[in-house]
Amino acid sequence: MAASTIGAIGVIALFALLLLRVPVWIALTLVGFIGNSVMSGVTPTFALAGTVPFDTGSAYTLSVLPLFILMGEVASVTGLSSDLFKAARVILAGMRGGLAVGALAACACFGAVCGSSVATAATMTRIALPEMRKAGYDPGLAAGALAAGGSLGILIPPSIILVIYAAIAEQSVPRLFAAGLLPGLILTAFYMIVVVLVAFARKDYAPVGASVSLRERLAAMRDPWQFLLLFLVTIGGIYAGIFSPTEAASIGAFGAIVLGAVGGRLSLKALLRAIENTVVTCGILFVIIFGANLFSFFMVQTQLPSLLADGAHALNLSGPVVMTLIIVAYIVFGCFLEAIGMLLITVPVFLPLVKTFGYDPVWFGIIVVIVAEVGLIHPPVGLNLFVIQAHAPDIKITKIYTGIVPFLFAPLLLIVLMFLFPSIALWLPKLFYGAG
Amino acid sequence: MMNRNQAYVLLDRLRIAQLRLASMALIVMMVVTLLDVFLRYVFNSPVRGSYDLVETMMAVFVFHGMSTALLKRRNIVIDLIDSFGHRYLIAVLVRISDLLTIATLGLYAYAMITPALQAFNYGDLKMELGLPVWYLWAAALLGMAGAILCAIGALIAPADSHHDEEPA
Numbered sequence: 001m002a003a004s005t006i007g008a009i010g011v012i013a014l015f016a017l018l019l020l021r022v023p024v025w026i027a028l029t030l031v032g033f034i035g036n037s038v039m040s041g042v043t044p045t046f047a048l049a050g051t052v053p054f055d056t057g058s059a060y061t062l063s064v065l066p067l068f069i070l071m072g073e074v075a076s077v078t079g080l081s082s083d084l085f086k087a088a089r090v091i092l093a094g095m096r097g098g099l100a101v102g103a104l105a106a107c108a109c110f111g112a113v114c115g116s117s118v119a120t121a122a123t124m125t126r127i128a129l130p131e132m133r134k135a136g137y138d139p140g141l142a143a144g145a146l147a148a149g150g151s152l153g154i155l156i157p158p159s160i161i162l163v164i165y166a167a168i169a170e171q172s173v174p175r176l177f178a179a180g181l182l183p184g185l186i187l188t189a190f191y192m193i194v195v196v197l198v199a200f201a202r203k204d205y206a207p208v209g210a211s212v213s214l215r216e217r218l219a220a221m222r223d224p225w226q227f228l229l230l231f232l233v234t235i236g237g238i239y240a241g242i243f244s245p246t247e248a249a250s251i252g253a254f255g256a257i258v259l260g261a262v263g264g265r266l267s268l269k270a271l272l273r274a275i276e277n278t279v280v281t282c283g284i285l286f287v288i289i290f291g292a293n294l295f296s297f298f299m300v301q302t303q304l305p306s307l308l309a310d311g312a313h314a315l316n317l318s319g320p321v322v323m324t325l326i327i328v329a330y331i332v333f334g335c336f337l338e339a340i341g342m343l344l345i346t347v348p349v350f351l352p353l354v355k356t357f358g359y360d361p362v363w364f365g366i367i368v369v370i371v372a373e374v375g376l377i378h379p380p381v382g383l384n385l386f387v388i389q390a391h392a393p394d395i396k397i398t399k400i401y402t403g404i405v406p407f408l409f410a411p412l413l414l415i416v417l418m419f420l421f422p423s424i425a426l427w428l429p430k431l432f433y434g435a436g
Numbered sequence: 437m438m439n440r441n442q443a444y445v446l447l448d449r450l451r452i453a454q455l456r457l458a459s460m461a462l463i464v465m466m467v468v469t470l471l472d473v474f475l476r477y478v479f480n481s482p483v484r485g486s487y488d489l490v491e492t493m494m495a496v497f498v499f500h501g502m503s504t505a506l507l508k509r510r511n512i513v514i515d516l517i518d519s520f521g522h523r524y525l526i527a528v529l530v531r532i533s534d535l536l537t538i539a540t541l542g543l544y545a546y547a548m549i550t551p552a553l554q555a556f557n558y559g560d561l562k563m564e565l566g567l568p569v570w571y572l573w574a575a576a577l578l579g580m581a582g583a584i585l586c587a588i589g590a591l592i593a594p595a596d597s598h599h600d601e602e603p604a
Contacts, residue, residue, distance in 0.1 A: 021518075021529040023511035026536045033543065050547035054576055057498035058491045066462055066497060067469075243473065246490070250469035272459075276504075279458045279497070283505035284512065286498045290544070338512050 003039065007302025010035040014295070014345065024341040025287040032294025039301040048297060053290045060246065062167060062289075066282045067249030068158045071234070071256050072114035073274035078260035081110045081123045083224045089131070090220035094211025097199030099135055100145040101192045103128040107149025108188040111156045113230050113252070117339070117376050121150025121384040125391045138205035139395045140403025141198055147384040147400070148191045148407035151373040154339065156184035157235050158249070161339060161372060164285070165365045168292060168347050172362075173245040174238050178428040179362045181235075183370065183414060186424065190410035198406055226259045239432055285340070292344035305352035312353070319357035320419060326350055327371055327415065334375020338383065342375065343368060366425040367415060374411050377404050440592050447589035451503045454582045458501035461493040468493070485565035492562070495572045499579025506537060507586035507593075534591040541587055545580040552577055 010031050017027035036045040056062065075081070088102030088109075095101065103124060111120045125146050132142040154161045157177035166173045199206035234252035237243035243251065260266025299305065312322050333342050347368065354364045376384045379401040389397055418424050438446075472486040483489075505511070511533070518526055552573035560569035 018514045019516065020532075021513050021515060021526070022533055022536060023513050025511070026533065026540050029540050029543075030536070046547045047550070048547075049544060050549070050551045053499075053544050054495070054548060054551065054573065057576060058495040058572055060487055060491050060494070063465055063469075063490050063494050067466060070462065070466070247469055247473045250466045251473065253466050254470050275459045275462060276455060278462060279455055279501040280504045280508070280510055282498065283458075283501040283503070284510055287502060287505075288512065338514075341512050341514075 003302045004304050004307040006035065006038055007299060007304030007307070010295075010298060010302065011304070011349070018341075024338070024345075025284070025291040028288065028291030028295045028344065032291060032296075032298045035298035036294065036301065039298065049294060052293045052297075056167075056289055056293060057286055059167075061173075062163075062286075064173060064245040064249045065160065065163050065285065066278055067246065067253050068163065069116070069160060069281055070274065070278040071158075071230070071249060071252040072116050072119055072160075073277050074253065074256035074260055074266065074271070075110070075113045075230070076119055076123050077270040077274050078256065078263070078265045080113065080224075080227055080256075080259075081106060081120075082127050084109045084227055085124065085127050085131075087220045087223040090212055091217050093209055093217070096203070096208045097195045097206040098209060099128070099132050099137060100141060100195040100199070100206060103132065103142075103145055104149040104152075104188060104191050104195065107146070108152045108156055108184065109224065109227050109231075111150075111153030111184075112158075112235065113227060113256070114153050116160055117151050117153040117373070118383060118387055120153035121147060121387045122391065124149060125388050129388070129392055133392075135209055136207045138202070138403070139392070140399045141195070141202075141205045142403070143385070143388045143392070143395055143400040144403030144405075144407050145191070145195055147377045147382065147388055147404055148194075148410070149188075150384045150387070151376045152184060152188055152191075154376075155180050155187060155366070155369050155373060157181060157238075158245075158252070159369065160285075161343060161369055162365060163245070164289065164340060165343060165347065165368065167289065168296065168344060169351055169361050169365060171365060172433070174241075175362055175429040175433055176365055177235065177238055177245070178432050179366050179425040180369065181428055182424050183366055183418065186417070187370070187373075187410060187414050190413060191407060194406050194410055226263070230255050230259070239428075241432070288340065288344055292348070295345070296348035299348040305349055306356075308349070309353045309356040312357075319359065322353065322357055323359065323367075323419070326354070327367070330368065330371040331374060331378070334371065334378065334382075335380075339372040339375060342372060360422065360426060362429060363418070363422050363425045367418060370411050370415055370418075374408065378408055379404065444589055444592055447507065447585055450582055451507045451586050451589070454500040454503040454579065454586075458497045461496035461500070465490050465493040465497065485562075488562040488565040488567060492565075492567065492572055492575075495576050496579070499576040500582065502579065502583040503586040506541075506583055507589045509534075509590050509593075511537075531591070534587065537587045538584060538591065541580060541584045545577065545584060548573070548577060548580065 014027050014031045033045060033049055084106035088105040089099060092098035092102045107120055107124050114120050129142055157180050159180055162176045162180055163173055166176050230252055234248040237248045238245055376382050385400050389400055468486050468489050472483040476482040555573050556570040
């Protein structure tokens with residue numbers, strides 16, 4: 001049997017196992033293990049299965065994952081998000097749709113210290129949704145803004161998913177963090193524009209609140225200093241080349257703990273909960289990475305990505321057409337695959353294909369994360385939508401579905417812009433670290 | 437003879453012990469890296485062996501941190517079938533996943549024995565600390581053993597007590 005046929009059977013088996021409710025890490029491991037055994041024999045596969053977990057589980061470079069997750073967990077329990085929202089609300093007071101725009105700004109800022117989409121959506125929903133509803137906002141618009149804003153957490157650095165992409169695609173974390181910043185800011189701006197457009201089209205959806213003086217607005221800018229400090233020290237430190245990602249993550253986690261403790265907002269109990277949540281989250285992340293590594297070795301051996309590339313060339317498909325097909329595939333996968341699982345399953349297959357068409361792996365990483373964001377918010381299964389409904393069970397899911405629709409155009413527009421202007425993602429990495 | 441509940445309680449204690457060990461490893465990782473940065477920039481005297489120490493703590497953190505996730509079934513699963521499958525079918529699939537979890541962890545653990553023994557026999561050392569590498573392998577294998585026991589704990593727990601969760 002041809003190697004590529006074995007690869008195709010492996011991919012089909014993987015999806016069959018996933019649909020049968022087999023956990024992602026087990027499906028990846030089993031298919032990877034059996035596939036590698038068929039391709040290169042059982043003994044070398046056992047050697048691989050023995051070293052992969054150890055090499056991955058004791059890798060210094062991956063220590064950035066738990067440390068950034070800890071920073072996000074601590075930031076979640078210390079009420080940092082509340083400060084951000086309060087400041088944004090005052091600064092934008094009196095503007096139509098100002099509360100929703102403020103919530104989006106707070107989501108973007110919180111995502112910049114949290115790195116997790118679901119955590120950002122859940123935290124900001126708790127804080128901003130009751131206020132928006134009290135102010136008479138349409139529940140669909142409010143929920144849509146929060147779901148979209150929550151998804152920014154995985155694009156704006158530090159992003160957990162970008163660290164995982166870096167590990168699987170053998171790319172530099174600082175370079176990816178630099179690449180994610182501009183697209184993250186542009187997407188935030190697009191989401192804000194969507195809110196403003198909806199608010200002006202349907203004035204009853206977003207009533208204008210009371211205005212405040214310029215002095216009050218300026219004073220409000222001082223409140224989220226803790227966020228600014230954390231962001232400047234961690235991400236600024238990485239960008240400036242002062243700290244490695246692991247060092248920045250350690251400083252960020254420690255800084256979040258100190259700021260929380262000094263401000264009297266972090267009890268020992270809450271700190272322990274944050275640490276334990278980090279352990280549990282990483283426990284499952286790392287077994288998925290073990291499995292993804294085995295699966296990735298299998299894909300390399302089958303040369304399935306090369307076959308796909310050959311097929312695309314034989315059909316005279318251009319790079320943009322292939323990329324469009326890949327993006328459509330990601331949107332379909334996003335209907336039933338969780339973001340990290342989707343990334344780990346697909347990158348070993350798609351990245352070699354994308355490289356043959358001359359696309360930059362860093363640029364592709366950002367595209368994948370943006371598409372994963374779409375997966376988090378698009379009906380019927382976008383996870384952020386359910387996170388919001390879990391916090392506001394009285395809002396019908398159909399209302400949330402209709403509320404999110406206008407926001408779906410924003411990431412798609414950003415992807416188009418990134419095709420036309422790849423430097424949206426590649427300019428900052430080049431500026432900070434030179435040509436890759 | 438130990439009944440199912442007693443066994444579960446015992447395994448839950450093991451899980452808590454591993455969780456605490458992993459938590460401590462995380463704190464050590466954070467503190468060591470922080471000290472290293474501080475001493476390097478302020479006194480131009482970085483912590484000797486900080487890199488090795490972080491790698492060692494990572495092994496403890498990762499391999500002992502799995503147990504809670506496995507005992508509590510905090511896996512990422514595609515649960516499309518839940519919306520139309522009969523609950524008995526779902527319970528059977530959960531049980532099959534539990535069995536596969538044990539088998540897959542067993543596979544990893546078995547595969548890790550040979551390189552662990554090689555590290556022991558060859559006397560490999562960490563470059564900065566001079567720490568025998570087999571210490572790390574031992575920590576990893578102990579963590580794996582605990583994880584397998586906790587996966588067995590999930591098997592003896594009710595099938596409908598699963599909490600599939602999205603981690604990030």
